[in-house]
Amino acid sequence: MMTPRMRVALALFGLLASSNLGLAQSAADSAWMAGDVNTARELYAARLEADSSDELALHRLALTLAWDARYDESLDLLDRLLGISPGNSEARVDRAKVMAWSGDLQGAIREVDAVLEGDPSYVPALEARARYQAWRGDLTSAIAMQNEVLGVEPGNRNAWRSQATYLVWDDRLSEAVAIYDSLLKSDPTDRDSRLGKAQALAWSNRLDEAAALYDGLLESDSTDVDALVGRARVAAWEGRLIDAESRWRHAVSAAPNQASAYAGLGQTLRWQGRNAASYEALNQAIALAPGHSEAGDELRALRLDLGPRAEPGILFTNDSDRNDIVTVEAEAGWHPVPAVGVRATAYYRDARVGGSGSLQRSAGGLLLSGSTELEPGWGLTGAIGVSSSDGTGGTTGRLEANVRTPRRNPVVGSLDVVTGPLDESAALIENGVTVDLLQAGARARLGSKWRVDGSASVASFDGSESNRRVAGSLFTGAQVSGSFDVGLFARAFGFEKQLSDGYFDPDLYWITELTATWSSGSGNWRYSLDAAPGVQQVGGGGEISATIRAGGSLAYSFGPGRELSLRTLYSTTGLNSFASGSQDYRYLSVGLGLTWAAY
Secondary structure, three states: OOOHHHHHHHHHHHHHHHHHHHHHHHHHHHHHHHOOHHHHHHHHHHHHHHOOOOHHHHHHHHHHHHHOOOHHHHHHHHHHHHHHOOOOHHHHHHHHHHHHHOOOHHHHHHHHHHHHHHOOOOHHHHHHHHHHHHHOOOHHHHHHHHHHHHHHOOOOHHHHHHHHHHHHHOOOHHHHHHHHHHHHHHOOOOHHHHHHHHHHHHHOOOHHHHHHHHHHHHHHOOOOHHHHHHHHHHHHHOOOHHHHHHHHHHHHHHOOOOHHHHHHHHHHHHHOOOHHHHHHHHHHHHHHOOOOHHHHHHHHHHHHHHOOEEEEEEEEEEEOOOEEEEEEEEEEEEEEEOOEEEEEEEEEEEEEEOOOOOEEEEEEEEEEEEEEEEOOOEEEEEEEEEEEEOOOOOEEEEEEEEEEOOOOOOEEEEEEEEEEEOOOOHHHHHHOOEEEEEEEEEEEEEOOOEEEEEEEEEEEEEOOOEEEEEEEEEEEEEEEEOOEEEEEEEEEEEEOOOOOOOOOOOOOEEEEEEEEEEEEEEOOEEEEEEEEEEEEEEOOOOOEEEEEEEEEEEEEEEEOOEEEEEEEEEEOOHHHOOOOOOOOOOEEEEEEEEEEEOO
């Protein structure tokens, strides 16, 4: 029989238990509101152990698990919640969100469609459907769906910003900027709209205006990570890679858990040619956010570049001096570690001259090379090989070395040393011509569109006797649009002697060309056209004559890093001449190549 004292003790115990439960519930909610995901996850799990029907705990614990990429566990909890409360539209939309994060966009769309069947104007479901259509690449439908959201809530500033985002993705940049301008007109302090407009301007290649907006945001808050990231991206797109790297590192320092900052840093380091450093930064981004699309895309592209790759090809050439040459070549390369690459190149060449085959010679060889990069982006390459022919030269060794300064600098320099056989034609093979070359080059980038390239070289050709050549070239070009480049190219060289060893050896040769390149693509196809009209002079006393170089390529991609390509070139310039360099000289080449990267 329960005594009065026992009843009082039991009541006090119940009050205490109720108080602790309330404190536990309050602590979990406080951690959630404070953004302390790990603590909230533990406390909501404890609440579910005490009460398996706690709907708020089920919902929020499911979301924390999804943020940790534990999608199956998250969906199980949301299914339990919907079993308790089948009419919970918020939970059903969040279930679609988790499905989308896991990669099941079609399933996510079906889930929100089920919500919209019951309530066609439920804004979270409308917004979710628009978002998943956009992620799937169906931007026309996404924009139309977002218009439905705006029809229900025309004053919803977040909805307008989402619409502007989809317009940017659809390359309707002026429409997106107009939306942001409208939002900023009513509230000039709207940070999110200022950020969105800056991004749209950057994508429109209005980089100066985008930089000014980001700078304004950073004046207000120098720790604004989104503005730091945007400003660094603009610097990278402008081609100022050192400044961009510095800004990315500032962003990483300000937000060490921000995956976007590491992704942008990795991309910029890759553009600098620093594959090892890029690989480290991109892996850090993926560790912070396993589903980060930008970092994932960059890392996949980098792995393709660093992974095993084979490139076989065949080239047919013919000229008006009756040279007919077929060259079969195969290259294979691999990076055992990101900073070190190895490559092997093998070739076989069958060359004839004289139309009826009065002279026929063949040559082949193997070249093994290794490359490494040293911080902050120096490139070193060395190669050793051997070539053999049925001409005078017999078996000849080949050595190559290259040093390149960091690509992040405004001016990039290189130095090449080459010694080996010159076996490009039957006459060259027959005479056993070899060449020793020392060449220095430089490339300067002027802003995001212009570049200037120059080179100077000294070479010694050895056949019947030694012959010295001094050469120089200069090119300046600009990117007119995303698919069209123009430039001006000039080259001159002169030989000490005029010999009969089968190579083009005037005492003076110069050429100046206007160059134009157009490239585009559709689906898996890529194509390009090149044209370079010019003028040249062959020999110190020769006449100035008009020239043309024109060509094109067609390529079909059947997987990342896998491509079949056809290319052709027609030329009347001395640059393509083996021996004569006459004013009526003509050269034609057709090549077929395959690129096969492992992935």
